[in-house]
Amino acid sequence: MDKSRYPMVEEVVSIGFNREIGKDTFLMGFPCVALTSRAKPGQFLMIQVDRQAKDPLLRRPFSIHGVLDSNRLMILYKVVGKGTALLSALREGDTISAIGPLGNGFTLPGPGERALLVAGGMGIAPLFFLTQVLTRAQNHSVKMFLGFPTSQDVVLIDQLKGLGVDLSLTTEDGSLGIKGLVTDLWDQTLSQESTQKPVTYACGPASMLKEIAQKAIARNLRCYVCLEGYMGCGLGICQGCAAKAAGSKDKPYYYVCQDGPVFSAEMIDWEVM
Amino acid sequence: MGALPELSVDIGGLKIKNPVIAASGTFGYGDELAPFYDPSLLGAIIVKGLSLRPMPGNPPPRIVETPCGLLNAIGLANIGIEAFVGEKLPSLATIKAPIITNIYGHTIEDYAEMARRIEGVKGIAAVEVNISCPNVEQGGMAFGRDPDSAARVADRVVENTTKPVIVKLTPNVTDIGLIAKAVEAAGAQSISVTNTFLGMAVDVATRRPKLANMVGGLSGPAIKPMALYLVHEVVKAVRIPVIGLGGIMDYHDALEFLLVGARAIQVGTANLVNPKAAIEIVNGLTDFCLREKIKDINEIIGALETKGEDHEKKGDRKDKSKANF
Ligand SMILES: Cc1cc2nc3c(=O)[nH]c(=O)nc-3n(C[C@H](O)[C@H](O)[C@H](O)COP(=O)(O)OP(=O)(O)OC[C@H]3O[C@@H](n4cnc5c(N)ncnc54)[C@H](O)[C@@H]3O)c2cc1C
Ligand SMILES: Cc1cc2nc3c(=O)[nH]c(=O)nc-3n(C[C@H](O)[C@H](O)[C@H](O)COP(=O)(O)O)c2cc1C
Ligand code: FES
Numbered sequence: 141m142d143k144s145r146y147p148m149v150e151e152v153v154s155i156g157f158n159r160e161i162g163k164d165t166f167l168m169g170f171p172c173v174a175l176t177s178r179a180k181p182g183q184f185l186m187i188q189v190d191r192q193a194k195d196p197l198l199r200r201p202f203s204i205h206g207v208l209d210s211n212r213l214m215i216l217y218k219v220v221g222k223g224t225a226l227l228s229a230l231r232e233g234d235t236i237s238a239i240g241p242l243g244n245g246f247t248l249p250g251p252g253e254r255a256l257l258v259a260g261g262m263g264i265a266p267l268f269f270l271t272q273v274l275t276r277a278q279n280h281s282v283k284m285f286l287g288f289p290t291s292q293d294v295v296l297i298d299q300l301k302g303l304g305v306d307l308s309l310t311t312e313d314g315s316l317g318i319k320g321l322v323t324d325l326w327d328q329t330l331s332q333e334s335t336q337k338p339v340t341y342a343c344g345p346a347s348m349l350k351e352i353a354q355k356a357i358a359r360n361l362r363c364y365v366c367l368e369g370y371m372g373c374g375l376g377i378c379q380g381c382a383a384k385a386a387g388s389k390d391k392p393y394y395y396v397c398q399d400g401p402v403f404s405a406e407m408i409d410w411e412v413m
Numbered sequence: 414m415g416a417l418p419e420l421s422v423d424i425g426g427l428k429i430k431n432p433v434i435a436a437s438g439t440f441g442y443g444d445e446l447a448p449f450y451d452p453s454l455l456g457a458i459i460v461k462g463l464s465l466r467p468m469p470g471n472p473p474p475r476i477v478e479t480p481c482g483l484l485n486a487i488g489l490a491n492i493g494i495e496a497f498v499g500e501k502l503p504s505l506a507t508i509k510a511p512i513i514t515n516i517y518g519h520t521i522e523d524y525a526e527m528a529r530r531i532e533g534v535k536g537i538a539a540v541e542v543n544i545s546c547p548n549v550e551q552g553g554m555a556f557g558r559d560p561d562s563a564a565r566v567a568d569r570v571v572e573n574t575t576k577p578v579i580v581k582l583t584p585n586v587t588d589i590g591l592i593a594k595a596v597e598a599a600g601a602q603s604i605s606v607t608n609t610f611l612g613m614a615v616d617v618a619t620r621r622p623k624l625a626n627m628v629g630g631l632s633g634p635a636i637k638p639m640a641l642y643l644v645h646e647v648v649k650a651v652r653i654p655v656i657g658l659g660g661i662m663d664y665h666d667a668l669e670f671l672l673v674g675a676r677a678i679q680v681g682t683a684n685l686v687n688p689k690a691a692i693e694i695v696n697g698l699t700d701f702c703l704r705e706k707i708k709d710i711n712e713i714i715g716a717l718e719t720k721g722e723d724h725e726k727k728g729d730r731k732d733k734s735k736a737n738f
Contacts, residue, residue: 148448150688188686194481194634194662198686239688372476372483373685377441379461379490380476392469393490412472 148375149174150239156212158230162295164219165262166228167205171212175238179204179213180245181270182366182402186374187215188237189226196223201371201397203266203343204241213238216265216295242374243401246270246364249280249339257284257305258326258352260344264296266366267343275303282306283329287322287344291315323351330359337361350413353405363405369396384409418702419709420695422456424677425602425654426577427539429456429511432671432710433695436658436681437462437515437541437581438487440691442501443508449688453509454695456677460497462515462543465523467493477614477623482635483682484612486626489517489546494530502536511538513579516570517546521556524566528573539576542566542601545583545608545630557583557608560595567599579656581605582647584636589643590650597651605656605679606647607640633682634660641669648674648715662690664697674715 153170161167175185186199200223205216219228230236246266249255255274259267264286274280287310288294294316300307308325309317318325326340342352343366356363369381374397382393383400386409394400394407420431435452437459444452452458470490477484492501497514505512514537518524524542531537544557544566556562567580580596582589584607593604609630614623622628640659648655657675661667662683670678683690702710 150449191687196478197481197483197633197682198478370474370476372485373688375441375445375685375688377439377445378476378485378685379438379470379487380485382470382473382475382490384472390467393473 147178148239148242149178150237151175152235152237155230155232155234155236157232158228160228163292165216165293165295166219167214167216167295168227168230169208169212169214170236170238172238173211175240176207176211176213179207179241179269181273182245182266183241183243184266184374184401185213185215185238185240186242186371187227187239189223189230191237196226198372199237199239199374200224200227201242201368201374203366203401204269205265206269206272216262216268218262239374243397244399246341246366246402247404248273248277251279252281254281254333254336254338255283256326256329256338256340257282258287258322258340258342258344258348259284260287260322260342260348261289261293263342263344263348263366265343267341268296268300270341271300271303271305275305283338284308285310285322285326285329287311287325287348288316289313321348323348323355326352327355330355330361339363342366346413350410353408353410356405364402365405365408367396367401367403367408369401371397373397384412386410416708418699418707419711420698420702422676422710422714423654424577424656425579427457427511427602429677431456431695431698432675432677433667433691433698434513434656434677434679435459435684435691436679437543439681439684442497443505443512446684446688450692453507455510455691456695457511457513457538458508459513459515459541459679460501461491462489462517463491463494463497463527464489464517464519465494465527467491467496472625474623474625477629479612479614479631480635482612482631482633483685484614484624484629484631485609486624486629488626494527498530498534502534506536512536513539513541515541515543515581517543518566519546521562521565521569525569525573528570531576532574537576539579540570540574541579541581541605542570543581543608545581545585555583555585557592558586560591563592564595564599567596567601571600577602579603579605581608582643583608584639584643584659585611590646593647593650597653601653603654603656603676604647604651605658606644606675607636607659610636610639632660634662636660637666637669641673644670644675645673661694662686664694664701667694667698668701668713671710671713672715672717674717676714
């Protein structure tokens with residue numbers, strides 16, 4: 141493995157804050173200089189709450205959600221099971237072990253290129269970091285589509301507006317923003333904006349990614365998706381995180397933790413997703 | 414501080430500097446965890462299972478966590494023996510720990526051919542033979558579930574290489590001692606016990622198996638008591654060295670296997686959770702020997718106290734050592 145490409149470290153970090161900012165949704169921040177200086181949008185961490193605990197056994201993967209003051213990292217997570225429930229119970233000063241930064245990260249748009257960011261639910265986690273980087277660089281036009289099931293799930297609107305990003309919000313039940321699916325809104329925008337060819341960055345549930353990827357391929361547009369996979373290690377040693385590669389005979393599967401988690405849409409076999 | 418304890422052990426034609434070995438399939442092709450520590454410090458490294466030709470592996474989901482355990486159906490995905498020898502092995506030359514290849518085949522001839530391919534390849538110290546995979550010639554039952562086919566595989570590998578041959582047994586049998594004896598008689602220099610236990614997990618909401626492959630192999634702390642028992646059984650059955658594994662997470666777990674009679678141990682699933690697990694076990698064993706004034710780790714191996722009266726008499730000693738663990 142090319143170590144310079146994956147300069148991963150393990151840091152035991154002391155939690156700075158861990159707040160519930162939406163329904164079952166937590167924002168956690170911790171200082172960690174080594175990790176922060178290496179982190180790129182789209183990369184992730186493998187987090188372990190308790191070194192001694194044998195259950196849950198495996199570390200859990202979380203996207204790097206953003207950087208604060210260049211020495212703190214944030215993760216944004218939803219409580220869905222044992223591991224995330226344990227994480228949500230942690231207080232300021234408690235420690236966790238984090239390994240990262242892992243994975244490839246997003247390929248940034250070229251100068252002046254228009255970027256469309258599509259986030260479904262917790263898909264906002266890595267795209268917030270990308271927004272931070274793109275808005276700081278100032279030479280991209282960025283539009284973000286953000287979709288949640290209901291108004292109760294909506295988070296981070298103020299922070300995103302604070303970054304100055306052009307934002308469209310959808311909820312499936314219409315309780316906030318536009319009623320409907322974030323994919324439809326993105327699709328409509330593409331039809332209206334036929335003048336230039338934007339590049340799409342998407343993260344969210346597999347069904348959403350599939351739709352976006354297939355439409356982007358059909359429209360011959362560049363599109364990057366940030367995939368999830370059930371991860372045993374995050375380090376490229378267990379081969380658990382397989383995603384079926386499109387077409388390729390000599391590489392039947394990609395490994396999400398190493399080859400991804402960001403893939404160009406046409407790399408993945410969406411039929412089996 | 415006293416002199417460092419002697420940690421080297423002989424695992425049947427191969428002397429290793431300490432009894433801690435990285436288990437196949439949980440340490441990549443050998444250098445993936447190098448960002449965390451120098452793999453040269455381990456007793457040996459067993460690389461990912463290799464087959465004659467590249468294998469794509471199973472569709473996802475390939476792994477699922479169960480209480481204190483990991484259920485996997487990776488499907489032995491690998492780049493194939495040719496690509497390993499040609500492309501991977503040269504880059505492992507800087508690793509000073511012996512590199513052991515783990516091989517598996519679908520026919521007995523596959524095994525023999527791989528043994529031939531490895532023979533003469535510098536940089537491969539020994540070969541571990543995985544006999545847990547389905548034998549296509551005999552209706553798909555694993556080679557390792559029948560003493561005759563297990564012995565035939567061992568025999569053909571031994572015949573085709575001068576390197577030490579370790580046979581890795583499957584726990585999914587009724588009498589593991591019988592299989593162990595058969596592979597010993599066929600000329601294996603050592604035996605590793607154990608591979609994963611067959612298992613399943615079901616998603617009640619969707620009524621589907623959680624693994625795409627339906628069944629998988631269970632590893633991790635959940636299997637440790639069963640693995641320890643099997644090591645005990647095999648140690649009783651054979652004279653060749655036994656390498657113990659199954660759920661070893663720390664040096665304390667490692668000591669349990671050594672006490673039962675394992676000459677060395679392997680660290681598997683623990684590497685996935687804590688990339689430094691194996692090196693921490695080496696250090697933990699060193700510190701333990703220093704504390705307990707054990708000069709040579711071989712003093713521990715097989716030193717299980719089993720006599721009834723000792724059990725009671727050693728009561729106070731047990732308490733004393735508990736404080737040190
Ligand atoms: C690269 C990557 C980045 C991720 N980033 C984030 C993030 O920023 N924020 C966030 O909230 N979540 C993220 N996830 C998903 C997160 O890892 C899982 O939600 C978490 O592992 C669940 O752990 P648990 O113990 O709470 O749930 P479990 O008790 O393990 O499982 C509860 C449910 O979650 C599902 N689940 C478990 N592990 C995963 C997984 N790896 N991927 C998808 N579903 C899973 C299970 O199938 C089950 O239905 C990411 C996953 C990956 C692979
Ligand atoms: C993800 C994974 C992949 C594995 N791949 C192999 C393999 O290729 N060959 C093999 O002989 N054993 C393989 N094993 C089995 C381990 O080497 C080991 O025997 C088993 O996991 C029990 O030890 P543990 O509980 O310490 O993990 C694999 C185990 C896991 C978890
Ligand atoms: S999660 Fe283990 S190889 Fe990707």
